[in-house]
Amino acid sequence: MAQLHRRRDGRVLGGVAAGLATHLGIPVLAVRVAFVVLLLFNGLGALLYAVFWAVLTPADEPNRPQTGRLATLVLAGGLALLVIMARIVLFGDPSSSSALGWLFALIAAGAGIIWHQTAAASRPGMAGSGLLGVLTGPGRAGFLLRFVGGGVLILGGIMGLLAVVAPLTGGGLSAVLNGLLFTLIAMAGVGLMTAPLLWRMFGALREEREARIREQERAEFAAMVHDQVLHTLALIQRHTTSGSTAYRLARAQERTLRNWLYKPSGSPHEKFAAALEQAAGEVEDAYGITVEVVVVGDADTDERFQALVAAAREAMVNAARHAQVDSVSLYAEVEPDQVNVFVRDRGVGFDLANVNGDRHGVRGSIIGRMERHGGRAEIISAPGEGTEVRLRLPLPAVRKENGA
Amino acid sequence: MSGTPVPGSTEAGEAGRPLRVFLVDDHAMFRAGVRAELGGQLAVDPSGEGGPPRSITVVGEAGTVAEAIQQIVALTPDVVLLDVHMPDGGGRAVLEATRRQLGSGTTVRFLALSVSDAAEDVIGLIRAGARGYVTKRISAQELATAIRRVAEGDAVFSPRLAGFVLDAFAARPEVPLADPELDQLTTREREVLRLLARGYAYKEIARELYISIKTVETHVSNVLRKLQMSNRYELSRWAADRRLI
Numbered sequence: 053m054a055q056l057h058r059r060r061d062g063r064v065l066g067g068v069a070a071g072l073a074t075h076l077g078i079p080v081l082a083v084r085v086a087f088v089v090l091l092l093f094n095g096l097g098a099l100l101y102a103v104f105w106a107v108l109t110p111a112d113e114p115n116r117p118q119t120g121r122l123a124t125l126v127l128a129g130g131l132a133l134l135v136i137m138a139r140i141v142l143f144g145d146p147s148s149s150s151a152l153g154w155l156f157a158l159i160a161a162g163a164g165i166i167w168h169q170t171a172a173a174s175r176p177g178m179a180g181s182g183l184l185g186v187l188t189g190p191g192r193a194g195f196l197l198r199f200v201g202g203g204v205l206i207l208g209g210i211m212g213l214l215a216v217v218a219p220l221t222g223g224g225l226s227a228v229l230n231g232l233l234f235t236l237i238a239m240a241g242v243g244l245m246t247a248p249l250l251w252r253m254f255g256a257l258r259e260e261r262e263a264r265i266r267e268q269e270r271a272e273f274a275a276m277v278h279d280q281v282l283h284t285l286a287l288i289q290r291h292t293t294s295g296s297t298a299y300r301l302a303r304a305q306e307r308t309l310r311n312w313l314y315k316p317s318g319s320p321h322e323k324f325a326a327a328l329e330q331a332a333g334e335v336e337d338a339y340g341i342t343v344e345v346v347v348v349g350d351a352d353t354d355e356r357f358q359a360l361v362a363a364a365r366e367a368m369v370n371a372a373r374h375a376q377v378d379s380v381s382l383y384a385e386v387e388p389d390q391v392n393v394f395v396r397d398r399g400v401g402f403d404l405a406n407v408n409g410d411r412h413g414v415r416g417s418i419i420g421r422m423e424r425h426g427g428r429a430e431i432i433s434a435p436g437e438g439t440e441v442r443l444r445l446p447l448p449a450v451r452k453e454n455g456a
Numbered sequence: 457m458s459g460t461p462v463p464g465s466t467e468a469g470e471a472g473r474p475l476r477v478f479l480v481d482d483h484a485m486f487r488a489g490v491r492a493e494l495g496g497q498l499a500v501d502p503s504g505e506g507g508p509p510r511s512i513t514v515v516g517e518a519g520t521v522a523e524a525i526q527q528i529v530a531l532t533p534d535v536v537l538l539d540v541h542m543p544d545g546g547g548r549a550v551l552e553a554t555r556r557q558l559g560s561g562t563t564v565r566f567l568a569l570s571v572s573d574a575a576e577d578v579i580g581l582i583r584a585g586a587r588g589y590v591t592k593r594i595s596a597q598e599l600a601t602a603i604r605r606v607a608e609g610d611a612v613f614s615p616r617l618a619g620f621v622l623d624a625f626a627a628r629p630e631v632p633l634a635d636p637e638l639d640q641l642t643t644r645e646r647e648v649l650r651l652l653a654r655g656y657a658y659k660e661i662a663r664e665l666y667i668s669i670k671t672v673e674t675h676v677s678n679v680l681r682k683l684q685m686s687n688r689y690e691l692s693r694w695a696a697d698r699r700l701i
Contacts, residue, residue, distance in 0.1 A: 342593075344615055344616070344655060346615045346616050346618070346619035346653045346654075347619065348619050348622045348623045348626070348653070349623065349626065381615060381654055381655025383615070383619070383650070383653045383654040383655070385622070385650065385653075394654045396654055396655045396656075398655075440654075
């Protein structure tokens with residue numbers, strides 16, 4: 053048999069009749085006629101329809117929150133209740149005993165809402181099940197609203213029943229108040245009894261959720277260590293005879309791990325600092341040296357910044373290839389009106405007069421590139437003194453300092 | 457107060473006396489490595505004024521916070537090499553407890569040693585009173601120089617720490633300064649820090665700026681004082697945010 057849902061397709065009002073018909077396997081017309089006939093009995097048909105409407109989930113989106121509809125229903129129920137109470141209390145209307153059906157329906161509606169909420173909430177991925185799942189679920193406020201709404205309906209129904217029954221036993225208004233009092237006391241009692249239990253269950257669920265989060269983090273960490281670090285360690289053990297390979301592997305792994313631990317600030321395609329760090333990492337990997345990167349300030353990258361990064365990369369590559377050092381310093385500072393990048397090594401250095409003319413890397417990739425983008429490159433070196441490449445890129449005055 | 461003694465005055469009589477160093481690190485292998493490396497080192501006079509080199513003696517080591525506190529108070533070494541990340545509160549717990557027990561006038565100085573290059577990790581330690589920070593990749597020779605520098609009342613910054621300080625003290629006109637003297641770097645201090653971040657040694661900085669190494673040391677010490685005392689938002693935020701474990 054089909055699940056009981058409201059149906060969006062083929063609906064006239066809320067899709068209740070269509071859903072019922074599908075569920076029971078009878079023509080939809082019969083259900084609609086039944087509702088209309090029931091309407092004659094003190095409007096019972098309308099009330100039943102409203103109850104079904106509140107309780108049933110739409111077929112296509114079974115977990116949609118129903119707060120809006122519920123509010124309407126509670127309002128309507130409350131109004132109906134007020135009218136009935138007024139008739140009973142003020143006019144002693146004898147015909148009001150026919151309101152019994154209404155009141156029972158009210159109780160049923162309240163219970164139905166609560167039952168429905170608890171059932172619908174035990175969806176996959178949620179802690180615990182049933183009522184507890186709802187209590188700790190994401191829509192806790194909505195749940196509370198529905199729970200209270202359902203409770204109000206039940207309470208109202210019980211009060212109404214007492215009021216209807218009381219005149220037969222000769223009570224009147226005081227009986228209504230007594231009934232209200234007794235109901236409240238009874239509910240308080242039930243609340244007191246269940247409160248410690250609920251509290252304990254809350255606590256257990258909270259702990260369970262925290263444990264699950266911890267376990268998730270641990271699993272993520274374990275996966276990273278397994279995929280990366282253990283793998284690298286195994287590779288290093290196989291390359292014990294080659295010191296430079298082991299060094300390179302260890303350095304690359306260290307960089308990956310650091311990136312993972314200290315979440316870099318942005319993607320190399322968007323941020324200047326990240327792009328520089330990526331370039332430095334590539335040089336480290338390719339030449340087995342260490343690049344000490346220090347970046348002060350940051351900016352969104354554009355093609356001028358990309359040219360600057362490329363020039364800096366070329367300077368690092370030159371240092372790695374010719375300076376005979378195992379460590380290079382890279383310092384970049386983003387200021388409101390300019391960016392400066394320094395690539396420095398303490399290597400063998402060279403005589404600028406002998407080299408500048410013919411080495412394409414320096415001329416084209418560094419000096420030329422910087423000049424094409426309105427910047428400047430300066431190379432300071434002397435044999436035995438190490439080398440420093442200074443790159444400067446002026447920024448348009450309108451560019452605002454970005455996160456520096 | 458971080459009472460920086462006038463460089464060269466109090467140490468004049470001690471020149472040549474071995475530097476007594478204490479190691480705090482929860483990795484026994486690392487302690488053994490540093491001990492072996494430092495054993496043969498002579499720390500040359502970093503100020504370049506031709507003072508006699510001082511040998512380095514490792515007088516003790518500890519692998520836990522409690523042990524470290526007890527032994528440092530008992531031994532009062534010249535310099536404590538302090539690991540940042542340790543169980544039970546890390547280097548900061550050691551630093552705070554020993555400084556409390558020894559009083560503010562103590563001559564025991566602390567040099568933070570961290571595997572992490574993230575200077576944010578070390579800011580808490582610096583603000584708690586450490587006089588410098590080096591990474592564990594530092595060479596034995598450089599470490600010896602750093603130890604001597606710290607022992608003689610100066611400060612030791614790694615390039616990355618220098619970069620971080622430049623960042624933290626960046627001029628932001630919209631931020632009001634509570635104490636301009638403490639919350640701002642002078643142009644000269646900025647220049648020195650920039651060169652440090654560019655990988656220059658003190659000697660090279662001195663040559664670049666046409667000042668003496670002593671002057672460079674004084675600038676760095678002043679920056680350290682500002683780093684420790686300033687209430688700039690960036691610094692207090694780091695100190696509060698970072699849980700050093």
